[in-house]
Amino acid sequence: MIKLSIEELKEVVKQERICQKITEKTKEKAADIITKSKEDAQESLQKAENQEYYEKLFSKGLSEIEEKKKNIEKKTEEKIKSINEKAHASTAEKAVSMIVSYVLGEE
Amino acid sequence: MENIKAQVKFMSEIENKEIIEEAEEQAKKIVSNAEKEALRIRNQKTLEVSERLHEKEISDLEGALLEQKKRISNVRSQLLDEVIAEATTILEKMGHDSDPRYRTSLRKLIIEASTRVQACDLEILTNSRDKVFVKSKLVELTKDISRLKGMPVILKISKDELDTQGGTIVLDKNKRQIFNNTFEARLVEAKDELMSQISMILFEGLED
Numbered sequence: 001m002i003k004l005s006i007e008e009l010k011e012v013v014k015q016e017r018i019c020q021k022i023t024e025k026t027k028e029k030a031a032d033i034i035t036k037s038k039e040d041a042q043e044s045l046q047k048a049e050n051q052e053y054y055e056k057l058f059s060k061g062l063s064e065i066e067e068k069k070k071n072i073e074k075k076t077e078e079k080i081k082s083i084n085e086k087a088h089a090s091t092a093e094k095a096v097s098m099i100v101s102y103v104l105g106e107e
Numbered sequence: 108m109e110n111i112k113a114q115v116k117f118m119s120e121i122e123n124k125e126i127i128e129e130a131e132e133q134a135k136k137i138v139s140n141a142e143k144e145a146l147r148i149r150n151q152k153t154l155e156v157s158e159r160l161h162e163k164e165i166s167d168l169e170g171a172l173l174e175q176k177k178r179i180s181n182v183r184s185q186l187l188d189e190v191i192a193e194a195t196t197i198l199e200k201m202g203h204d205s206d207p208r209y210r211t212s213l214r215k216l217i218i219e220a221s222t223r224v225q226a227c228d229l230e231i232l233t234n235s236r237d238k239v240f241v242k243s244k245l246v247e248l249t250k251d252i253s254r255l256k257g258m259p260v261i262l263k264i265s266k267d268e269l270d271t272q273g274g275t276i277v278l279d280k281n282k283r284q285i286f287n288n289t290f291e292a293r294l295v296e297a298k299d300e301l302m303s304q305i306s307m308i309l310f311e312g313l314e315d
Contacts, residue, residue, distance in 0.1 A: 008108045015112045019119030026123040030130030037134030041141030048145035054152050061160035068164070069171045076175040080182050087186045087309045092193070095305045099194035102301055103274075103293040104201075104212035105219060 186309060191298065195272075198290050202236070202273035209273060213237060214244065216293075217275050220286040221252045221260070226279035232265045233275050241275075 004012065047053075101107050201209040213233075221229050229252075233241055241248070241264055249262040269276060274289035 002111070004108060004111075011108065012111050012115065015115045019115055023119060023123055023126070026126050030126045033127070033130040033134050034137070037137040041137050044138070044141045044145045045148070048148040048152075054156050057153065057156050058160065061156070062163070065160070065164045065167050069167055072168065072171040072175055076178055079175075079179055083179065083182055083186070083310060091308050091311075092186070092190055095190045095308045096193045096197065098301060098305060098308070099191060099294070099297050100197050100201075102297040103194070103198055103290055104208065105215040105288075105293070106212065 183306070183310060187302070187305065190305060190309070191294070194297075195290075195294065198294075199272045202234075202290070205236075205240070210240060213240065213273065213275065214248065216288040217241065217248055217277065218251055218255065220275055220277035220288040221248075221262070222255050223286045224277050224279050224284045226284060227256070227258055227260045228263075228280035229260055230263050230265045230278050230280070230282075231275055232267055232269050232278070234271050234273070235268045237273070237275075238264060238268065 098107075200206075217231060221231075231241060245262060245264065249260060252262065253260045269289065271289040271291060274291075274293060276285060276287050276289060278285045
């Protein structure tokens with residue numbers, strides 16, 4: 001068994017108090033770490049829930065659909081142009097002549 | 108004595124280290140769980156957006172394609188109408204000018220109509236303009252039709268007149284059998300018979 005003098009015992013007790021204070025501070029620090037992690041977690045969840053982000057995503061998709069619709073319209077115009085060009089060339093004359101011959105009983 | 112103090116300090120340091128490690132471990136778990144949940148939410152919400160967009164795309168593009176088909180079909184139909192209108196104008200002009208091509212055609216139309224009516228006593232109807240021409244060709248027509256039918260026929264020109272641009276209607280004595288070979292009737296027939304051929308001529312090689 002170790003025998004200590006009163007003075008020495010006081011020193012040890014003093015040291016223990018210092019250590020307790022440090023432990024208290026450490027516990028506070030640990031609590032801060034957990035609080036900070038909870039805040040980070042909350043932020044992460046809020047980001048995931050952010051409606052604005054999904055609205056932007058939807059809006060971007062809508063723009064792409066509009067673009068596709070415009071392409072269809074453009075193609076329609078091109079097709080109509082091409083139909084008109086072909087029909088107004090000699091092919092229309094041929095078609096008219098075919099009908100006339102049919103009505104006259106020539107075919 | 109110094110040894111005891113150092114031991115107290117050492118024990119305390121170990122305890123403090125454990126407290127921090129435990130807190131860090133717990134914090135890591137909290138953040139990791141939240142990140143997993145955030146990822147799940149993000150995936151779900153992104154999927155919802157993408158499903159909404161997909162539905163919208165299908166409905167909008169189907170509408171646009173339908174509109175495209177409608178417009179192209181209208182253009183085609185308009186062009187076919189124009190072709191028919193042009194043919195009608197030519198035929199009207201031919202009739203008015205008593206074009207030799209028309210005269211030949213009228214003979215053919217009368218012969219065709221007469222052979223289709225299963226009778227020997229026939230009546231021919233035309234417009235007032237063509238009546239004179241038919242009268243002048245009646246003997247010749249009677250001969251040709253009799254030959255084609257293989258029996259003698261009696262051909263008469265009706266007192267009535269047709270309101271037609273050209274062609275004829277032939278009927279039997281009792282007016283039970285009628286064969287309409289007027290331009291108007293033949294134009295209707297031409298639309299039915301030739302529409303696919305005309306469409307081929309006009310629109311061949313063009314995509315739908």
